[in-house]
Amino acid sequence: MTAFTTIQTRPFDGQKPGTSGLRKKVRVFQQPGYLENFVQAIFDSIGDCTGKTLALGGDGRFFNREAIQIILKMAAGNGFARVMVGQGGILSTPAASCVIRKYQTFGGIILSASHNPGGADEDFGIKYNIPAGGPAPEAVTEAIYARTQQIDKYRTTQVGDVDLDQLGEYPLGDMVVQVFDPVADYAALMQELFDFDAIRALFAGGFRMKFDAMHAVTGPYAKAILEGLLAAPAGTVMNGTPLEDFGHGHPDPNLVHAHDLVEALFGADAPDFGAASDGDGDRNMILGRGFYVTPSDSLAVLAANATLCPGYAKGLAGIARSMPTSAAADRVAAALGIPCYETPTGWKFFGTLLDAGKATLCGEESFGTGSDHVREKDGLWAVLMWLNVLAKRQQPVAEIVREHWAKYGRNVYSRHDYEAIDSAAANGLMEHLRGLDLKGQSLGAYKVAFNDDFAYTDPVDGSISTKQGVRIVFDDGSRVVFRLSGTGTEGATLRLYVEQFQPDPAQHHLDPQVALADLIKIARDVAQIEARTGRTEPTVIT
Structure with a gap:
């Protein structure tokens, strides 16, 4: 039996998962103990790992291979019997979910910052998916975060790296690493x-x-x-x-x-x-x-x-x-x-x-x-x-x-992103919007039916999520929505969504930026976007 090694560590600030895991700059993850702390917090939060199988892979971005080797050794140190890792460290997020579900693994770890840029000076990310194949729910991510704030040690195994490029099964301590074709299933x-x-x-x-x-x-x-x-x-x-x-x-x-x-x-x-x-x-x-x-x-x-x-x-x-x-x-x-x-x-x-x-x-x-x-x-x-x-x-x-x-009918629609704005300014803008009472007011040619901060009660498990985006909905069903994205790693990203229903086919050919121009101006003015962020135009319009 190969003994695991316990390494003393200390908590790092800011290891709170966002809407899809923990995302930071590569250099943050490269700090000694940073990735290890978060991985150990996952293992400590999901139950007894002894004898279980874990799926593992990522999108191939910078630091993907190094991170996989670290996680493999930690999985062995925490008692996993097998880790299924995509060949070359590659495993798309949906394919990871497919593999977790097909082979009934004890969930999986996906290494990705999704659509964020990659490279030595760019972004990296990690998230845990539960045995059902989906992203960890808030109860799990909150438990992981709480553990990161208290962690004082992590477990690993002092063994060599695994060849990720050759299909097959390889011993790693007392664990088996199965390098599999990430596309086939x-x-x-x-x-x-x-x-x-x-x-x-x-x-x-x-x-x-x-x-x-x-x-x-x-x-x-x-x-x-x-x-x-x-x-x-x-x-x-x-x-x-x-x-x-x-x-x-x-x-x-x-x-x-x-x-x-x-x-x-x-x-x-x-x-x-x-x-x-x-x-x-x-x-x-x-x-x-x-x-x-x-x-x-x-x-x-x-x-x-x-x-x-x-x-x-x-x-x-x-x-x-x-x-x-x-x-x-x-x-x-x-x-x-x-x-x-x-x-x-x-x-x-x-x-x-x-x-x-x-x-x-x-x-x-x-x-x-x-x-x-x-x-x-x-x-x-x-x-x-x-x-x-x-x-x-x-x-x-x-x-x-x-x-x-x-x-x-056509729901004419557009999203305006204001990326990497000052976080304090972004939070101030959202607090400003939350404080407004606009019901019954006229904004331009539109009358406000209601405005609120969207909250959700899950119809299956009854869990409640609040502060999910500020909505201003008008009498004709048109609406504007404001929310801060949880996927960036630098500053804050403000997203503005604008929508208007158009039943008339004769109007369906119009460019959304033209058709929605009045609502876009109303949204910018109500939120005081230029005054609060200094931005006169969005970074990206989709």
């Missing part, structure tokens, strides 16, 4: 859900697409599935090799950061379909030829067409969306006679609904869509679902979306 699951024969026929008929993996984790998955199993032409996948710094790019699939893809889809001789995913593979952006599909509309269109896909042929139990996401999905749910749940931002809030069978499809306006096949949002899954719909309907993306608007 995920690809098998996708084949159960979608009509791969129909999608293959679509490509065989000359259909062209571009998928931008952004030099992030989905490159190997997209190449294996799109160019391999579905026989899309070589070169369909752009930027398909994962790099530690994402090729000096920002792996966030939006109109700004996926600029090469956007230029291709809006340029001469554009392909029929375009898509991108992010650093860890859980987000997606969908484009048609010369046409951008908002994440809110994507969720609604997929919900309306879900029965075209074999895995959803029996219909949907319900739809869930985050509060800032547009109400487009609500209209589909109403037409289908199924419930639509409105939750706080954060995929963990969908977990109880999925586990209880109350929802089948879920989505967030922040480029996240998913279903009950795993317990994470899933970028490549969304792309494959779109391909399945396109193969069955034999119509261009723009035509499908416009027909959807004609049937259900």
Whole structure:
């Protein structure tokens, strides 16, 4: 028996997980004991690890391999019998959820800062996913944080590193490290859900697409599935090799950061379909030829067409969306006679609904869509679902979306991000908004129905989450929403969401920034954005 080693340590300030784990600069994580403290806090908080199996992997960003070696030795020191680690340290977030669920592991540790930049001077992240496959709920993350504030030692094993690049099983102390193919189980699951024969026929008929993996984790998955199993032409996948710094790019699939893809889809001789995913593979952006599909509309269109896909042929139990996401999905749910749940931002809030069978499809306006096949949002899954719909309907993306608007009406929608603003100024702005009583007041041409700070009571477990975003809702159903993002590592990110329902098809062609101009000005003025942050324009508009 290999003895574990106990290392004395001290707490670090600020190890409080955000909406999706702990994210800090790489150099913070590289401090001696910093990562070790947080990992030990996880192991101390989740119960007896003895004899259990853990899933492990990440998005390949800088410090991923080093962190995996540290965690493997700590897992051995804490009594795990086996750790399943993706080959090369690679494992997308949705694939991790797939593996956790398929092999019934004692949860998993995912190393990623999602869509944040990577590199020696950029971001790193870590989170624990529970045995159901989803992100740890608040009760668990609070317990982990509480432990980080008291920790005085961690356990590890003094052994050599494991070769992460060769498939197979390797002893590490008394534990077994299983290096496995990170794509195989995920690809098998996708084949159960979608009509791969129909999608293959679509490509065989000359259909062209571009998928931008952004030099992030989905490159190997997209190449294996799109160019391999579905026989899309070589070169369909752009930027398909994962790099530690994402090729000096920002792996966030939006109109700004996926600029090469956007230029291709809006340029001469554009392909029929375009898509991108992010650093860890859980987000997606969908484009048609010369046409951008908002994440809110994507969720609604997929919900309306879900029965075209074999895995959803029996219909949907319900739809869930985050509060800032547009109400487009609500209209589909109403037409289908199924419930639509409105939750706080954060995929963990969908977990109880999925586990209880109350929802089948879920989505967030922040480029996240998913279903009950795993317990994470899933970028490549969304792309494959779109391909399945396109193969069955034999119509261009723009035509499908416009027909959807004609049937259900259009929820004209936009998000404005103000990134890396002063944290004190951002908190002051939110406190200002929370203190307003606007009911019955007229703001421009709009009359306020109510304003509040969104709170949520989980319909399954009764847990309560407060201060989830300030809403100003108008009599005609239009609304503006303000919240601070929990995914950044520098300053604060203020997100402003603006939405207006437009039933008139003659108005559906308008650019959202034009159609929403009055509401955008009202929102900026009410929140005193320029005066409080010094910003005259948002950093990113989507």
